[in-house]
Structure formats: C-alpha cells, structure tokens
Amino acid sequence: MANPSKKTNSKSVEKTGFRKYIVGFWTLFGIGILSIIILFLMAGWGAFGKMPKFEELENPETNLATEIFSSDGETLGKYYSENRTPIKYEDLPNHLVQALVATEDERYYEHAGIDAIGTMRAAVYLGSRGGASTIPQQLAKLLFTDNVSQNFFGRVMQKFKEWIIAIRLERQYTKEEIITMYLNKYDFVYQAVGVRSASKIYFNKEAKDLKVQESAVLVAMLKNSALYNPVRRPDLVVQRRNQVLKQMQKNGFLTSEEKDSLQALPMKIEFTPQGHDEGIATYFRVYLQGFMRDWIQKNPKPDGSEYNIYRDGLKIYTSIDSRMQKYAEEAVTMHMANLQKEFNYQNRNNKTAPFRDINEDEVESIINRSMKVSDRWKKMEAQGKSREEIVKSFDKMTEMNVFSWQGIKDTVMTPRDSILYYKSFLNAGMMSMTPQTGEVKAWVGGINFKHFKYEHVKQARRQVGSTFKPFVYATAIDQLKLSPCDTLPRNHFTIEAGNLGSQNDWSPANSDNKYDGMLTLKQALAQSVNTISARLIAKTGPRPVIELLDKLGVDTRDIPNVPSIALGTADMSVFEMVSAYSTFVNEGVYVKPVIVNRIEDKNGTVLYQHVPETRDVLNKESAYITVNLMEGVTQGGSGTRLRGTWAGNQDHYKRAVTGYPYDFKNPIAGKTGTTQNQSDGWFMGMVPDLVTGVWVGGEDRAVHFPGITYGQGATMALPIWGIYMKKVYADDELEVSSGAFPRPENLSIEIDCSRYNGKNSDHQYIPDELDF
Template identity: 75%
Template sequence: MARTPKKTKKPAHSNRKYIIGFWTLFGIGILAAVLIFLLAGWGAFGKMPTFEELENPETNLATEIFSSDGKTLGKYYSENRTPIKYEDLPDHLVQALVATEDERFYQHAGIDAKGTVRAAVFLGTRGGASTITQQLAKQLFTEDVAQNNIERVFQKVKEWVISTRLERQYTKEEIITMYFNKYDFVYQAVGIRSASKIYFDKEPRELKIEESAVLVGMLKNSALYNPMRRPELVKSRRNQVFEQMNRNGFISETEMDSLQKLPMKIQFTPEGHDEGMATYFRVYLQGFMKDWIEKNPKPDGSEYNLYRDGLKIYTSIDSKMQKYAEESVTKHISHLQKEFDRQNENNPTAPFRDIDNSEKESLLESAMQRSERWRKMKAQGKSEKEIRKSFTEEAEMRVFSWNGTIDTVMTPRDSILYYKSFLQAGMMSMVPQTGEVKAWVGGTNFKHFKYDHVKQGKRQVGSTFKPFVYATAIDQLKFSPCDTLPKSRFTIEAGKHGNQNDWSPKNAGDDDYEGMVSLKKALAQSINTVTARLIDKTGPRPVIDLVEKLGVDVSRIPAVPSIALGTPDISLFEMVSAFSTFANQGVYVKPVIVNRIEDKNGTVLYQHVPETRDVLSKEAAYVTVNLLEGVTQSGSGQRLRGTWAKGRQDYERAVTGYPYDFKNPIAGKTGTTQNQSDGWFIGMVPDLATGVWVGAEDRSVHFPGIRYGQGATMALPIWGMYMKDVYADSELKVSKDDFERPENLSIQVNCENYGSSQKTDDSVPDELDF
C-alpha cells in the first residue's frame, strides 16, 4: 500500500504579503474616501455652499398680500414659498414626517449609517437611506440632476458633506422647518404653508392629523401622490403614514385604525395669479408695488424683488367685504346675463345693437387686430392674409360660461363675438373718513376677462354726475333742497358757456315738463331740465373745478353745459372717492390701498400717510347728502326700501333677494347712459361709500330698453345684496346711523314748513360771475 506523503506546513511569512496587501488596499480605500469627501468639500465635484450660504440659504420667498383683517389675499412669486417657524408646525405634522421619512432623525448627525448599510445590502428594496437632512441638502444645494451612476455617486457624496455641515450649523428643529419650507407640493404649493392653504385652505397650525398625513405622504413624490389627480393612491399613502406613526409610538393601534377609516377631504384653493380672492385688485397692487420699488431701493442700492424677497404687503382690503362684493357681482350678473341673452335671441347683429353689419365687421376687425393672436403671429413674421385666415379656422378652446369653463370647438372670430356678449361689472367700496378701499371687484372673472373696470376703465357716468352740479350750486348759491325750479323745456343758446350749438335737454317722460319741482325731488327723479338750469346758473367751469378737487382727472372734460347730464368718461375709482367727500363733511381723502410694507424680517419699509384736502364746507356737503338721500326715499333708488313698481318684483326676488327693506339713511344716485350702455349706482352710509358699474366691453352691446338697461336694474341690486351681507356681519360694524349734521346749519333741509321763501327760476341769479 502506497504511503500518503505528509503535507508540509507553509511558513507564516508566506501569508504576509496578502495581509499587507489587504490592509494597504483598505488604507487606500479609507484615504480615497477621505480624499473624495475633502474634494467634495472643496467643490471639486461642483459648487458647494459657503458658510454664509449655510447661514442664509436661498429660499426664493414669495411676497405675501394681507387683508386688513389678517387674511392672505394672494402672493407674487416666481416660486410660491412663504416660510413659517417651527412653533407654527403642529406636533402631529412633525411626528408624521420623522416616522415616515427618517425614524432615527434625532439619533444621527446627518447620515444614517444603519439605513445606508441596509440600502446598500438590499439595493434599496427595504427603504432608502436619505435622511431628512440629506433631502434638505439635495433641495438646497444640489439642483443638477445626475445623468449616470458615477454622477449619482458624486452627488450623494456632496449631499453627505452638506448634511454634516447642516447638522453642525442648525438644530434639528431648524432643519425640519427648513425642509418643510422648501419642499414643492406642486400646484404652486412650495413649502408647507402654501400647501396647507392650497390643499386645505388653512394655516399649518390648523391642520388635523389626517391632513398632515396627506401632506407628509406627498413628500415621497408629490407629482405621483397628488390628491387632485390620484385621490385613491394618496389615501393609501396617507394610511401608510399612519402605520409608520403607530410603529414609532406616536399613535396607538386603535387611533391608527380609526384614522385609516376617515375619508380624505381636500379643499383645493389654488393660489395662481389668475385665481383666488381680489384678483383684479392684486394686479393693480402689483403696479403700485413696482412703482414703489423703483423709488425705494434697498440700503445697499439694489432693487427689491417683488417675486423673490418675501415682502409683506398689508392692504386696506377687508377679506369679508371683498368676499361679499365678489359674491354679489357674480350672483347678479350671472342672472342678468340670462335675461340679456334672451333679449338677444332675435337680434340680427347680436350681441351688438343700433349698428348695421358693416359696423359690426368693423368692430370685429378692430378686436382681431388688438388680440394676442394677431400680435404673436405678426411677431412670427406671418402675413396679414395668414393671420386673417387663422381667425376663421376652428380650434379646440376652453371658454368661460356662468356654469363653468366649457371645452368646445369654434373659430377665434366666433370666440371674439362670444366674449363680447357678456355683461361686465366693476365695484369698489371705501371708508370716506380714512380713504381705505375695503372691496375691489374689477370684473366678473379675471382668468377670462383681464380688463379692470374699477381703475382702468372709464365710462360715461350718466346721472351720477348730477350731484356735482347740485353741490356747486349749493356751495356757490346756497340753494336748499326745498328750493323749486320749473320743469319746463330749457335751452342754453350757442355761444353761452362755450356752447357751440343750442342745447335743449329732454326729460325722460315726454310730457314731464309741467309745474315747479323742488331740487330734492328733481335729483331724486333725475329731471334733466332742472340740472340744465343749475349749470346755466353756475357755469360749467366751477363744476369742473369742483370735480377736479374731488380727485377726478378732468383733462378730457370739456367746459360745456352738456357735462351736467353725465357725458364725461370717469373711472369708478374716481367716482367713489369723489362721492365719499360728501359723506366726509366736504373733506377729500385720497383712496389708500396699502397701509404698510415690511421686508421678510418684519422691518417696516413703508407706512401710509393720509392725503386730505378741504373741498366743500360742511354745510354744502351735508346738504348734498340730504339731496342724495331723497334718491333712495322717493326716486330711482327707492327699491332699496322695498318698494318698486309691480311687475319688476318677481325679477328682483329671483335675482337679488328683493325686497332689501333697508330702514337706515342711505344717500345714493343711479345713472344710465345713452342707449343703456352703462348702468351706475353709487350709494353711501356714514362710514362706507360703494359704487357699482355694469355694462359690456363695447357700448353697442346693451339692453334694448330702459326696463333692464337702467342703473336701478343693472347696478343697484349688486349694492343692495352687498350691503345686506355687510350689515348681517356684526363684526364689520358698518353704521346705520344718520349722517352727521353740522352745527348752525343755515340752509333749510326740512321742507315741511318751507314755502314762502322758496326760490323760483326768476329769484336766483342767472349765473355766477367768474
């Protein structure tokens, strides 16, 4: 049998080279890792944040607009982020974040070693390794997307380095706060405060635990877990968050079971520039801010950025009054539009009236050339023939309707006709004593109709101009509301007061020319011949001078007698501020929309200082108000008292909740322009003046008759609905008292015992000597 040879034992020194090789490679690996981290820290793999950047990370903050009662009206932003402090985060929101995204957040120093090993061993199938701090680092300082695995490794190294720096620089609470303030929840909801407002219409501290779970669930992938697009998936993700909270001891199993059964309720309130409250006001405010920024640089000489610097703008708008104003406009105009459309059914030139087809084509041509489509195609070098052809080619569109946006197919030309058929409205409300604008509604729907009918639009004011004529006569000639003038026909001859031709105004009623009438009744019934006699006595220039002192741009108002009947084009903004002077005892206060501006740190940059001037005596202002009270007592505004002609009440009840049945003193004036193109009502109580205009984009788009086309039907109901809501809200404390009567009033306003001293047309000087 052969002998098995004995194994010879290797000498110990024969393994030394492997041992040395292993430790050499290990040391090189450690040194390489250290070098990689050092290189990353030095910026070799891309820009790294400086110490100063870590102290003040760029957060691209939105400018926030506040109402006078502390509500957010909107924002200006390139990124809709408004930061909040840790103490404003509810406990359950923080707990949900830690439980779901980083269970060992309070134990690690930026890098979770256990999680990293687990992710490496199981290739991420049992959860990722990114800590909250790493996610924040990625959001703050590593914006470039990795294109391959090597770049991803280097990016991860950068995240680790930045994470450790963040952990050294900030507390855990500060890191959580920065993370919540930075994350993009989509739909312009950048940061937890914007997300809370947009998805639940509340501040973060008001969130319920189930709402916090929805938002934390979105952190995994906000585009995928989007409650507006995938509600069932989001609900499932929300319930996973509850499981994580139970696993980490933040809620009991019983609480988890109860919470998982709750329905998911989203109250989507978008904060886009075209959406939300006071959209027209925010556009005007944007222009105000740009002007202010140009004139008020930062201490270092640079300009403030409205969209990135996190300014805080505290406005005069009251959120409740704004809400009531918008609701009143929507309710009335949507119903009035139905009647308007019905009356246009057999109109061959609809939506236009009083024009022929050639004039209709001319209006369409003008509208096409002003359109964005025409401008863009012309900029692209398209020929006029190509541009015109495009207006006749059908295309898919989303168009406005009072029942919601409609998906349809029509030609751009037809869409112009469609949009011109809609009635529009403007509304503004302000406090006469302070000038604070409390409500501003520039139109019916900002997304579809950008034109602002408060400040931007100027239209003929009709009979709402007459109080300026009466006020001039009272101030200069000491007229009393009880004085009488003839209603008879009256002519101002050519050459007098700059008149080029004879001017003989007519009254509304063909036979309404008999007898004498008091000034109070004449204004209440809007008798044109009486107003003509008054401006003949004062002359047009003193009226224009008064109007200018009341804040109206008079550069295009001619000094001719016909202005007495409201031919000038004036903005609603100017009319409301002018009327407010009467309620403020003759003192004009320039309207204010911004009370204060602060920077992101709360430093006051601007504080409003009121601008005032005396325009009328207290006596003249009060007597004018007394005249205007007559309009709501016995004139075109009397439906505010609950009385109006039979036959209109059904319409009023259906549309506006008529009767309004106001018992308190109200001074106001309706206005209707030629062909019923414009309907106005401006009404005042002692501490609130509100004006309303209703019409269409083109003056040739109007009601065929006075019944629906007058200011008392088109505009006054909006005022009535608005004031009913304002008075029903006890927190607003709007006055129902009498207008303040001056002491030692020398002009008679009580007409019961006024007879022997009544003036006639012959007892008053023909005109003032100016």
C-alpha cells in the same frame, strides 16, 4: 512514521497564509477608508462640482413669494416665481414634524447628518428595504446639488456631496431649523412650494391648523409630490397616507387605536389654487402690482439694488377686507349671471347681436380691431406670419375653453366667433371705501379675471350719466347756499348758442317727458330731472363744477367746459366716483384712497407706512345738504326699490333683478345713472362709514339693452349694491353703520321742507342767470 518537522512547516505556512489574508483585508479596508476620506476631501474641495460656501449655508438662496394680506389678516394672494412663503418652526404642528421624522428619518435626532445604520442597510440590501437619505441629506439635495446624474459615477459623487453638505448643515443649524428649511423648500406642485403654501392650496388653511390626517397627506407627498398627489391620484395618496400613519404609530407618536381610526377617515381635500388668475381679489392684485412697481422704482434697497416682488418675500398689508371682498364678488356674480340671461333673451332676434344701433360694417370694424389686439394676432405676427395668414386663422374651427356662467365650457368655434361670444357678456366694476380713512375695502374689476382681463375700477373710464348731477348740486349749494326745499320749475329750459360759444342752442329733455310744475331740489335730484340740472349749471357755470371735481381727485383734463356736462357726458372711473362721493359723507374733507397700509421685508422691517393725504373741499353744511339731497333718491326716486318699493309690475323685472326686495330701513344716500342708449348703468350708494360705486355695461358701447326698463342703472347696477350691503349688514363683525349721517352742529340751512319758508319756496324760484 510521520516527520514532525513537516507538520511544523505546514502549520507555519498556514499561519503565514492566514496572516496575508488578514493583512490584505486590513490593507484593503484601510485603502477603502482612505479612499472615502479622499473622496470626501475632494468633494469638499469642489473637485466633483461646486460646493456651497460657508456664507451660502448661512443664507441659502431661496425664492420667497411676496404675500398680500387683507386688513383682517387673511392672505389675498402672492406674487412669485416660486410660490414659497416661509413658515417658522413654532407654527408647525407637532404631528406634522412627528409624521416627517417617523416616515423620512426615524433616527433624525440621533445622527449628525448621515444615518450609518440606514446607509449600511441600504448598501447590504441595495435599497430594497428603504433608502438611507436623512432629512439633512434631502435638504442638501434641494438646496445645493444639481439635477440627479444619469450615470453611476455621477450619482455616487452626488451622494458624497449630499453627505458633506448634510454634515455642514448639522453643524450650522439646529434640528428644528433643518426641519423648517426642508419643509419651506419642498415643492408640492400646483405652485405649492413649501408647506405653508401646500396647506393653503390643498386644504385652504394655515399649516398650524392642519389635522393629523392632513399632515400625513403632506408628508406622504414628500416621497414624490407629482406621483403621490391628492388631486391627481387620490387613491394612491390614501394608501401612502395610511403608511405614514402606520410609521407614526410604530415610532410611538400614535396609539394603535388612533392609527386605526385615522386610517379609516376619507381624505378631504379643499383644492384652492393660488395661480395669478385664481383666488380672491384678482383684479385688485393686478392693480397692486402696478403700485408696487412704482414704489420699487422710488425706493431702492440699502445697497442700491431694486426689490423684486417675485423673490424677495415682501409682505404687503392692504386696506382690503377679505370678508367684504368676498361679499362684493358674490354680489357681482349673483346679479350679473342673472342679468346676462335677460340680456341674451332680448338678443335672440337681434340680427347684429350682441350689438345694437350699428350696421354690419361697424360690427366688422369692431371685430377687426379686436383681432389686431388679440394674443393670437401678436403671437403669429412675432412668428413672421403674413396678415393674410393671420386673418385666415381667425376663421378656422378651433378647440377652446370658454367662460360661461354655468362654468368653463369645452367647445369648438372659430376665433372670430369667440370674439363675438365674449363681447356678448355684460361686465361690471365695483369699489367700496371707508370715507373717513380712504381705505378701499372691496375692489371687483370685472366678472372673471381669467377671461376678461380689462379692469373696470381704475382702468376703465365710462360715461357717468346722472351720477354726475350731485357735483352740480353741490356746487350750486356751496355758491348759493340753497336748501333741499328750494324750488325750481321743471319746464323746458334753453341755453342760447351765444352763451355756449357754439352755433346751436342747448335744450335738454327730461327722460319722463314731464315739463310742468315746481319741484324742490330734493325732488328734482330724486327724479333726475335734466332741465333743473341745466338751470343749476347755468347759475354756477360749468367751470366751478370742474374745479370741484379736480379737488375731489378726478382727472378733469378731458372734461369740456360746457353746460351739458351737467347731464353726465363726462367719462370717469369707478375709483374716481367713489373717492369723490366719499367727500360728501366725510363732511367735505377729501381723503385720497389708500390700498396699501404697510410694506415689510421678509424680516419684518417696515419699508413703507401709509400717510393719509387729505384736503378740505366743501364746508360741512354744503357736504351734508348734498348727502341729504341724495337720501331723497332712496326715499322717493329711482333708489326706492332698496326699500322694497317698486313702481310698476314687479314680475316684469324678476328675470333680471337679483335679491329683491332688499327692505333696507336705515338711512341710505345714493344716485343712479343711465347713459344714452343704456350703454352704462351706475349706482352710487352711501351709508355713514361706507361708500360703494357700481358700474355695469358692455365692453363696447354698442352692447346694451334695447330699452330703459332693463338698461337703467336701477336695474343693471343697483341690485349689486343691494346684495352686497345685505351681506355686509348680516356680518356683525364688520360693524358697518346703519345709523344717520352725521349732522353739523348749528346747521343754518333748513332741510325739513314742512317748516321751510325761505324766499325760494312755493311759487318763488331762483332766477335763471348765466355765469360762465
């Protein structure tokens, strides 16, 4: 018979043992909870690494790119160490936010920084069914945690830090602010930091204009932007994009039909890099950098520190019109690519190509100078290489990418040969400006910034040739009250050595070798007659001409006080020429060119507002008469080809000239210019509200066409103006004037030569009087 007491004892032992397990379980559970709390506290106190302060959470340190805006509201480019331009939540399309939440954090609006369900799932299945990082945790990692630790304990501690920061973020910011901060911070690679930069770089549009499938691509990249990159691995990104669309349908943001139709669409990327060498207005942006450096030195922050254009998120509102800039760059590309073909053709039998009129020793001297200023020379010199080693390296065959008008070419050549290769290219400078306001609307400093860094609008100063003559005519008109109908003889003219202060007389020659008959001033300027320009400067003296240039904003320090400047021996920049010519159109009032209208900080506070600088230079009559004279250039001179009229065989020019016939019917004033040996070709073109200057030539003056047919400004530079203005006039939104130049009221000087009967008409002419 069984002993009842044994059964009782047995049950008691079982209960005691079970109670031990229960107590042990809850003890361990309590210890675990307490450990987690302690770990949280220790992490919060910074025991496992620096934690952000409250102030840092309020103002997380973020490098913000400075953005450059055109006058029509487009982004021209950015200055940045990280290409991040912040965006506001209201500018995010709803489907982008929906795609983000559906893919990265389905319970985003339900948790307070940590997703308990996701964390448990990740712990149970060891992450095989998805991670547990919420959007606040991912933002915390981006903002405040260091690189991922390589050991288990380090990764656990980092996860604790992310949890704590995520909770703090949730306390300090709204859900919308956290999403905005995250999308502004994430690096989409290819200098696309933040969703706004990514939208511009991968789709060439603002984020607010993204389509659903495009938003899905960007959200797909959040998993790993280097791996899931539409430029590098488009097929992989399409798969990931379709998974994002599936998640949007799962979470009720898309219907099944919408999901299926969007998944069937091909992925269309418009890759538009925003590197410093790429994009629109590259040369202008480099010049603007210098402007900003000067401004920053003179305008410190309220606390005395300097602004930083690479991380302070400034907004620079420029005068450049993005449409006109685009047309200008297209015009330069179209004509220069064609002109280069002709230049190469004419150099095929040139033993010193691309140079002319110099010997082999002079060629070697040019190459040696170029070697010494090259990046290769500077880099090797910094490495301690000897001169002999450096020179020898220039004769070693090297793989390189070189510029061509057909695209970048992969080739093998010596660095010495690459110097000759690049010197064989003709280059260009072009600037367009509104004369009444001084606003620079287009700035093209060269044919390709990545491969030709030297800038030809402001930096380069080249001999201006006959484009200088309007300054001589304007001085004579202002002093002597001449009419365009006054006549002068075309015959030989000499200024004796005694009047020049030199040992030799000066007797300029006419380019057409004609020296007979009388010409009106309008005819003389249209035909660019040198002897008549010499007669005019003999009457005025060179000093008043130089003084006029000084008032027109030209640096005259290196312009000699000699009559020969009348033929354009002075070196000037495109920038100076355009601003000076603009004064004639603006009724004699000089307006200093403006490139920046306004500067704001990242919060929209105005830091700089442009104030126009103007001064009266000429009276209205003198300015108008000068413009009227230059209208003759496009009516009966070298600029008549703008009208569709071209003396000689048009087929002879077809290889070099682009866009002809231009067939302009509206009033145009202008002047071509060609320097000695055709080293420089110029065209200055004006309509009532737009003045544009174009220069074309080689980097070295020895790089030029062999003859005047192709080497003149009317062939080298004028076509760029013609192509550009055709595009400008075709854009009705620009509303550029095609009317007549404004005529002063009560004009006292007759400009209609059919009615002119002044004392200097017909066989009477102004006597030659030297006055300098």
